[in-house]
Amino acid sequence: MNKSIQLLSFFASSKLIQTSMNECMKIKYINKEISYEFDKNKKYFLYIHIPFCEEFCSFCSFHKFKYNKNDCKRYFKNLRLELLKMKEKSLDFDTLYIGGGTPLIDEVELLNTIEYAKTLFNINEISCETTPNHINADILNNFKGLINRLSIGVQTFDNKILKSTARYEKYGSSEQLQEKISKVVGVLPITSLDLIFNFPSQTKQMLITDLNIAKNLNVEQIITYPLMSSKLKNYPTLKKLKLLKNSKEFNLYSIIKEELSNYIQNNAWAFSKNNITLKDEYIAENNEYIGIGSGAFSHINKKLFVNAYDLNLYEKLIKKQSNTIIAYTEEFKMKKYLQYQFLVHLFNGYIHIDRFNKLFNTSVEKTLNFELSMLKLIDAIYIKNRKIIPTSFGQYLSVIMMKEFYMGMDDIRTQLRKTIKS
Ligand code: SF4
Incomplete structure (x- = not known):
């Protein structure tokens, strides 16, 4: 593949995640x-x-x-x-x-x-x-x-x-x-x-x-x-x-x-x-998970919820109420949510088109048409037997995007650490 296209796609992938994180992860x-x-x-x-x-x-x-x-x-x-x-x-x-x-x-x-x-x-x-x-x-x-x-x-x-x-x-x-x-x-x-x-x-x-x-x-x-x-x-x-x-x-x-x-x-x-x-x-x-303990995240209904970071506050909340949540994000916009799910499924191996569509009540070929075309163009994915499969290069792109996701989460953790008083 052309080296410049490859470089641009590295850049675009990390940018995509950074932008999504900035938009979606407002605590x-x-x-x-x-x-x-x-x-x-x-x-x-x-x-x-x-x-x-x-x-x-x-x-x-x-x-x-x-x-x-x-x-x-x-x-x-x-x-x-x-x-x-x-x-x-x-x-x-x-x-x-x-x-x-x-x-x-x-x-x-x-x-x-x-x-x-x-x-x-x-x-x-x-x-x-x-x-x-x-x-x-x-x-x-x-x-x-x-x-x-x-x-x-x-x-x-x-x-x-x-x-x-x-x-x-x-x-x-x-x-x-x-x-x-x-x-x-x-x-x-x-x-x-x-x-x-x-x-x-x-x-x-x-x-x-x-x-x-x-x-x-x-x-x-x-x-x-x-x-x-x-x-x-x-x-x-x-x-x-x-x-x-x-x-x-x-x-x-x-x-x-x-x-x-x-x-x-x-x-x-x-x-x-x-x-x-x-x-x-x-x-x-896992599409949805529930986190227990100080600083744990839960992902339910397209929102993230964060438990108390401060240990004393965590203890106080657990004794006083039914959960220890101190912050949350707005519901992710559907398009951003699908991009995120597309990434994690790709990272995981492949996307079974019909299962993905059923799971998220969508048509991935229509909603993420632009993304699919770009990924095909740069030789990052191919489609076979109704499966979207990453090439070796596509797998590396998903590693970059996952890394950006975790680094974005680190920025959120840095913000949340400021709530620790004890
Ligand atoms: S990497 Fe080190 S500091 Fe971080 S959780 Fe593991 S043991 Fe603790």
Whole structure:
């Protein structure tokens, strides 16, 4: 494909998401209780946020607090209260994703909370994130039959990068990490490793070494996502295009695809040894989800709702009212909403035209006619058997757009952090 068209499409994709985020994600704060309407017959996806970390990593913008044993225990207690409130609303869930922070930071509380959630709801799939500090076979054995997929945030096995991101002292050297992980592979049905690519000092060879180590550890799934920061964000367009011309990110993404070509691609950045159904991105997997815990987002009826960031306020609200929402967005405009859904479905693998139309009561070929024509023109998608399928280049575009989406969410988190008083 013509290099200039390719560069323009990189630029247009990130611009599209930035514009949509700016238009759709205008947060409105509230000072009285509001709630969302939900369909009692629908099974929503449940997300639980555990916002505690022992130490902070230099590149991370997630909602988190420094770990304190008492605060953390109190928090888990409040979480269970919030779960009960969901039950009282007659909600049910079949899938649970536990993210952080560091969910396994207090494994006894986590175990109690998962067991409690399972008594309330018909949950049959649980994914849980963790840092390398909290993996050992004795602890994980307690979660057998509960957690289906454990996602370990390794990020890299390169000692230099581990040192420069302040992870070497916290989580150990590359060799220590490998030793630890090798002892827990197989304890739970799926062990998944998160690796970041495109660190500023990362070379092609460093990435290949990371991937080879992950493959040799024999984990069921490898997730490779790009560093969620963009030096391009504040540059003028011309400068941006010049920088993209030698996009290291694109080259590294191509290497990942090549190195993991024997794996099954679950979505644009997840690869598994076998055909597993549990994927890594709950946002991409689920149209609507309900978030529990401080700083969690819920996506219902084309709106986003945000739970209290401040831990004291979170506790106060959970005791006083039926939810802990402090802010929300207006209902997304249909066109923007469809563009967003189109992106997440494309990121996820492909779009089944008839199913997409039925799900969103639309005709994607008409409503997104311009977008489809452009994507075809730049060789990012093709249509076969009523499926819109991304090419390799299209997959990379969806990675860029997903990255822009997460970076947009980071900006929103920065705004919301200002509400933390305690
Ligand atoms: S442990 Fe995870 S959530 Fe905590 S600061 Fe590091 S990357 Fe962020």
